[in-house]
Amino acid sequence: VSIFTIENKCDHTVWPMIYSWTSSQVNSTGFALKKGAARDIRAPFAWFGLISGRTLCSTDTSTRNFSYATGDCESGIVECPGDDYSWSSRTYASFRLDKGGSDSYAVSVEYGYNLPIMVVPSMKSFTCITSGCVVDLNKTCPEDLMTFSGETLIACSSPCQESGTPESCCLNEYRSKENCKPTTYTKNFLNACPLAYIYPYADNNSTITCPNTTDYVITFCPTSFTPNKKLQVNSRVSTALLVMVIIVAIALTVRAKNVRTKSDQNDANIEAAVMLKRYSYESVKKRTNSFAHVLGKGGSGTVCKGKLPDTSGRDIALKILKESKGDGEEFINELASMSRASHVNIVSLFGFCNEGSNRAIIYEFMPNGSLDKFIEVSTGRADHGFQFILDGLFTCPINKWSNRTKDQLVHGSIRRRPNGQWVFMSFLKHTFINLTKQNIVLQFNPENDFIVKIKN
Ligand SMILES: Nc1ncnc2c1ncn2[C@@H]1O[C@H](COP(=O)(O)OP(=O)(O)OP(=O)(O)O)[C@@H](O)[C@H]1O
Structure with missing residues (x-):
């Protein structure tokens, strides 16, 4: 059994609908969720289905028939018990629980978009991460795909949903990566929601894999947006x-x-x-004492020590990127993919600055710096030290991995490639990070143990 906590942070009521592909149903298939409210739903073992939000419900005064401006499941009531299902323009979170020992989920705008949705899994690992489409896509919707209710822009449909042609739906002769090319619409959605499922042949790894004991929080409008009015x-x-x-x-x-x-x-x-907080350049400059305490220099910029410009005042390592040209799109894309790589042995990202050519990334501070500096001061055991640390990352029992759970152990491993290069491999996504003495950072603790993290 997995628990889905569905919460509504929109400034209006949302009527979630939960549709099951499997014969085993969740304990509620549709209900009203007032602004600010949350409700738990229990999904049975091996449940496979989707969750979306309906908006602007109204009741026909003569027939008492319920209908919704977006996401209507056409049941005429608040519940959606049937299996006669039509794909209407709305954002979906689809889940497949307990398949082959793990869960998978994706947030999809393949059939259109109506509300921002974010999914936060209770477990965190290299593959089990927060996902969603949390941007107001109605605002960037191409005009011919906009859906209005009166004056209010309520949804953005997809070209497939709108025209149903084999070309826009990647069907028949278009059922391949070569023939089903991205369109202005899919590119627009991919830019705004890089984590979402947009169309069948996008390469953006939108399916997230989690342990089968994971619960999920599904939030409508995780940041508040005001509805768009037609001028x-x-x-x-x-x-x-x-x-x-x-x-x-x-x-x-x-x-x-x-x-x-x-x-x-x-x-x-x-x-x-990018799912990260943005800070002003002025505030980080102030909290790093005008970048006075330099920790080191790398290929892409200088790293200095400071405090997070918020009430927590946490120590940070701020990487000030060398003067960069362009509109920052590449920087934002890179940040978005870095923020996805969340793992207890990967240095966390706290935020970023992006003001013209002033760009910086805020990392958690690792007090003992990188492994190359540590080996410099240890005596003649450099390679042994490196090997020892790498072994220790995943196997050595003297390392205390305070917040690691048994589940996360299976998600990655340290490998040596035939060319001698050490890599950190993620099993499920087949991605890897090259490991060098420069990109492993350390934190020694008084009890004679240490924490090792990879900085990406
Ligand atoms: N999170 C951190 N905590 C503490 N020190 C850090 C941290 N990140 C980097 N440093 C220090 O700053 C130095 C430079 O780091 P940087 O990430 O720029 O190195 P690099 O991997 O060589 O650079 P690049 O990724 O630009 O090629 C490191 O060698 C390390 O000493």
């Missing part, structure tokens, strides 16, 4: 001159407002996409 200007005035003056004034105001809203939204989108 309309209605004015009836008697003289042509006055009309022109008003239109120019409105145009200027709307334009100024749009510029501001766009940049605020962009900031929120970036934070949401």
Whole structure:
């Protein structure tokens, strides 16, 4: 049994629907969840199904029939018990529990988007990570795919959902990676939601694998968004001159407002996409004493010690990247993939700065620095020391891995490749990080043990 905690952080009611592909059902298939409310759902062993949110419910006064502006399961009631299911434009979180000893899940916008969704698993490992599509995609939706309820933009459908052609749905002769190319729509969604399932042949590893004992928190609107209104200007005035003056004034105001809203939204989108907090360059400069305490220099920049610019005041290692050109898209993409690599033996990311050419990454601070510096001061046992540390990372019993669980042990291993290069391999994703003395950092503890982490 897995527990799904479904919570609503939207500023309106959401009616979650839970659909099962398996004959065994969850204990509730649909209900109303008020703004700020949360509810636990129990999913049986080997459950396979999906969860999404319906919005703007109304009841027909004569027939008493329930319907929803988005995500309607067409049952006419709040529950969705049937198996006659139509794919409407909405964001889905799909789960497959206990298959081959593990769970898998993905957040999908393949059939469109209506609400931001984030899924947080109770277990954390190299493969079991938080995922979602937490950006307001309605705002970047191509005009021909926008869905309105009155004046309110409520969903963005996908080209497949909208036109149903084999080309847009990757069907028939388009059922291959070569023939089913990304479209403006899929590229747009992929940029905004790099973790979500967008279309069948995207290479973004949207399926997340977790131990089969994992519970999940599913949040609608993890950051609050205001609904988009279609702009309309209605004015009836008697003289042509006055009309022109008003239109120019409105145009200027709307334009100024749009510029501001766009940049605020962009900031929120970036934070949401990389799932890291963004700090101002000024605040990190202050908390690092103007970058005074340099810990070391690497190929891409200088690392200095400081404090996190928040109330926690935690120690940080701030990597100030060398002056970088471009619009920062590459930097954001790299941050997004780095923030996915969450593991107890990988240095955590706390946040980032991105102000023009001032870019920096905030890491947790490892007080004893990198292994190369440690070996420099130890006497003549460099290689033995390196080997010992690598062995110790996963096997040596004298290392205390305070927050490691047995599950996480199976998710990665240290290997030596035929060319002599050491790598950290993740079993399930077949990804690896090259291990060198420079990218292993240490923290010694008074009880004569130490914590070893890889900095990516
Ligand atoms: N999280 C950290 N805690 C403590 N010290 C760190 C941390 N990260 C880096 N350092 C120190 O800063 C030095 C430079 O780190 P950096 O990550 O820039 O090295 P690099 O791997 O050579 O660089 P690059 O990734 O740019 O090629 C390290 O050798 C280490 O001494």
